[in-house]
Amino acid sequence: MVATPEMTLKNIPTPSLSRLCLIYDLCEDLTLEGIEAVSSSDLAKRLGVAAHNIRKDICYLGEVGTTGAGYNVTALRNHIGTHLMLGQERRACVVGLGRLGTAILEYPRLFTRGYKIIAGFESSTNRLETIHTSIKVYPSYEMTDIVRREGIEIGILAVPATAAQSTADDLIAGGVKGILNFSPTVISSDKYGIIIRNIDLINELRIVSTQIQLTGAQPVQG
Amino acid sequence: MVATPEMTLKNIPTPSLSRLCLIYDLCEDLTLEGIEAVSSSDLAKRLGVAAHNIRKDICYLGEVGTTGAGYNVTALRNHIGTHLMLGQERRACVVGLGRLGTAILEYPRLFTRGYKIIAGFESSTNRLETIHTSIKVYPSYEMTDIVRREGIEIGILAVPATAAQSTADDLIAGGVKGILNFSPTVISSDKYGIIIRNIDLINELRIVSTQIQLTGAQPVQG
DNA sequence: TAGATTGTTAATCGATTAACAATC
DNA sequence: TAGATTGTTAATCGATTAACAATC
Numbered sequence: 001m002v003a004t005p006e007m008t009l010k011n012i013p014t015p016s017l018s019r020l021c022l023i024y025d026l027c028e029d030l031t032l033e034g035i036e037a038v039s040s041s042d043l044a045k046r047l048g049v050a051a052h053n054i055r056k057d058i059c060y061l062g063e064v065g066t067t068g069a070g071y072n073v074t075a076l077r078n079h080i081g082t083h084l085m086l087g088q089e090r091r092a093c094v095v096g097l098g099r100l101g102t103a104i105l106e107y108p109r110l111f112t113r114g115y116k117i118i119a120g121f122e123s124s125t126n127r128l129e130t131i132h133t134s135i136k137v138y139p140s141y142e143m144t145d146i147v148r149r150e151g152i153e154i155g156i157l158a159v160p161a162t163a164a165q166s167t168a169d170d171l172i173a174g175g176v177k178g179i180l181n182f183s184p185t186v187i188s189s190d191k192y193g194i195i196i197r198n199i200d201l202i203n204e205l206r207i208v209s210t211q212i213q214l215t216g217a218q219p220v221q222g
Numbered sequence: 223m224v225a226t227p228e229m230t231l232k233n234i235p236t237p238s239l240s241r242l243c244l245i246y247d248l249c250e251d252l253t254l255e256g257i258e259a260v261s262s263s264d265l266a267k268r269l270g271v272a273a274h275n276i277r278k279d280i281c282y283l284g285e286v287g288t289t290g291a292g293y294n295v296t297a298l299r300n301h302i303g304t305h306l307m308l309g310q311e312r313r314a315c316v317v318g319l320g321r322l323g324t325a326i327l328e329y330p331r332l333f334t335r336g337y338k339i340i341a342g343f344e345s346s347t348n349r350l351e352t353i354h355t356s357i358k359v360y361p362s363y364e365m366t367d368i369v370r371r372e373g374i375e376i377g378i379l380a381v382p383a384t385a386a387q388s389t390a391d392d393l394i395a396g397g398v399k400g401i402l403n404f405s406p407t408v409i410s411s412d413k414y415g416i417i418i419r420n421i422d423l424i425n426e427l428r429i430v431s432t433q434i435q436l437t438g439a440q441p442v443q444g
Numbered sequence: 445t446a447g448a449t450t451g452t453t454a455a456t457c458g459a460t461t462a463a464c465a466a467t468c
Numbered sequence: 469t470a471g472a473t474t475g476t477t478a479a480t481c482g483a484t485t486a487a488c489a490a491t492c
Contacts, residue, residue, distance in 0.1 A: 010436050013483060014429070017436075021428035022408065029383075039449065048410040051449095052485060059451055067450040068492035084432045092427070099328065103321035104423070109406060113424050154430055161251075177438065178430040184331060186244065188270040195433040197426055201326070202335045204419055205314070206243035207236070208376055208400040210306045211417040214232050214239075216399065235459060261473065273473095274461060281475060289474040290468035 009060070009083065016057040020080050022047055023054070025113065027077035039070035090115050091152045095143065095167055096159030097122040097131055100182060104156055105135055118150045123163070140167070147174030154178045161185035168196070231282070231305065238279040242302050244269055245276070247335065249299035261292035312337050313374045317365065317389055318381035319344040319353055322404060326378055327357055340372045345385070362389070369396030376400045383407035390418070 012020075023043055030038060040058075044051040058064060058071075064079040065071040081087045094105045097120050104110075105120045122128045123140040131137050138146060147155070155171040157164060157179055164183035171179060178195040181187050186198050234242075245265055252260060262280075266273040280286060280293075286301040287293040303309045316327045319342050326332075327342045344350045345362040353359050360368060369377070377393040379386060379401055386405035393401060400417040403409050408420050 012436070014433075015483070017432055018425065018429050021425050021432065022422070024428070025406075025424065041449085047408050050485070052487090053483090055450065056452085056484080063451070065450050066492065067490065068448055070449065085435045086428060086431065090427070090431055099325035100322075103325045106321065107423065109424060110427075115424070115427055153434065154427065156427075177434045180426055180430055184247075186269050193434075193437050195430050195437065197430055199421065199426060200244070201329065202247065202331060202337070203240065203243050204402055204421060205312070205332075205337055205376065205378075206246070206308060207240050208402055208417050208419055209308065209312055210239055210243065211236075212375065212399045212415075213307045214234070215415050215417065237459070263473085272461070274463090275459090277474065278460080278476085285475070287474050288468065289466065290472055292473065 012060045016060060017084075019047060019049065019054070019057050020061070020084060021086070023057070024077060024080045024084070024086055027073050027080075030073045031077070036073055037070050038073055038076070040065075042070070086114070088114070090154055091118050091150065092154040092156055093117065093119045093121065093143075093147065093150075093152045094156045094158065095121045095140065095171065096157060096163070096183070097127065097137065098158060101156075101158035102131060102133070104158060104182075106133055115154075118152055119146055121146075123159075140170075143167075144170050144174040147171060147176060152176060154180065157181040157183050157187070159183050234282045238282060239306075241269060241271065241276070241279050242283070242306060243308070245279070246299055246302045246306070246308055249295050249302075252295045253299070258295055259292050260295055260298070262287075264292075308336070310336070312376055313340050313372065314376040314378060315339065315341045315343065315365075315369065315372075315374045316378045316380065317343045317362065317393065318379060318385070318405070319349065319359060320380060323378075323380035324353065324355070326380060326404075328355055337376075340374055341368055343368075345381075362392075365389075366392050366396040369393060369398060374398060376402065379403040379405050379409070381405050 026043065026046060040054045041051040044054045061079060061083040064076055092115050094101050094117060097105065105117060110117060117135050120135055120137040121140045121143045122137060125139055128137060128139060153176060155176045157167060159167050161184045164181065164185045165187050168179055168187045168189065172189055172191060172194055177193065181196060181198045184200050184202060187196060189196060248268060262276045263273040266276045283301060283305040286298055314337050316323050316339060319327065327339060332339060339357050342357055342359040343362045343365045344359060347361055350359060350361060375398060377398045379389060381389050383406045386403065386407045387409050390401055390409045390411065394411055394413060394416055399415065403418060403420045406422050406424055409418060411418060
């Protein structure tokens, strides 16, 4: 790619960003499988998208492939990792240690993929006492302080809907830069530069349900 | 909305569909809070989007509001529920009963929002013996048969990456129409009418990480 | 060389935003 | 009435798809 001054990484569409992250992780798997070279159509097949879509995504980060011969897996991974700064360890915490929260707290893949869970937080002290894990857990009122002290960048939220927004505010007060919210309500922040992603299990199921209806049977008349 | 023959529900963009499902659930919460009327800007504020976006979404389903007075919460919920057929009970199963799978299996909100978990499946018989729940659990080799017999429409996948695609194929062989995949790999189906949504925890964290970088510090030079 | 495959521009498609007439 | 707010069209913005020259 010929560098154009107006063209910065900030212009990369979020869907492209998501796919680039998937490619980054896929490259690690490919290396473990002993595969050293891939084409855009190989990657496309694995990710269920079109090959030109993949090429366009990679193209946002500049040239890395070889015309006629595809991509070297290691080079491609390094290329994406460098540009999107995915190589560095990220410090995170989990808030809300119910079933979902504890499942995330001890998910081994987090560590192997560069996410270090520094702490867990739970507002119920009774509940807190029943949790046995190698990761340190604290009552929620200590959250803002500990987040600041430990330099935690990302908060993973798994609290009830009613607590979600105030918990998010506390995390942001402690200095987190991003929140991945699994609580069943949309949270937001007006503060500049805070990244929030809302993932609601029920809503994901609802989307699947409606798409089943809409692609299957005839739609109801309006 | 004046009905146009070309305009079917199939044309609704997926992001709009997602927001409509959120509004549907939000209406239930509003009713519980005793709120009977909302404007598009009220809804927009709660969902963190623009008000005209909300109006446009609702507009896909036809008129339901009152010019100058907003929407009746109950009427709006019924309107969305009827058109997207969200009112009916949906039969689902969970495959892969590790920490995440069991957390989903017993998530109480599923039932209250219309999703009935009929069964859980796990390939390890040792693991299967340790699970104590009111929901019936089975070894995975029985999955295709039970899915067919019980008329299960949606499969929720929480298995390791290596097992994900073959497990999905078994679910589809049993007749599921949709799959919500939390396994850390993208799954797909060529079969017409099968809806698949892939949600990868690590990738969601990666998207947050990259967006933190891209909005925060200056981007690296390419 | 011939076949394969990237990088990149242009064209198309899709989604959001703006704007405002209608009207409660 | 005056202020508020919907429904809907048109305009803009964003993302995907098509196409192909370059070249390994």
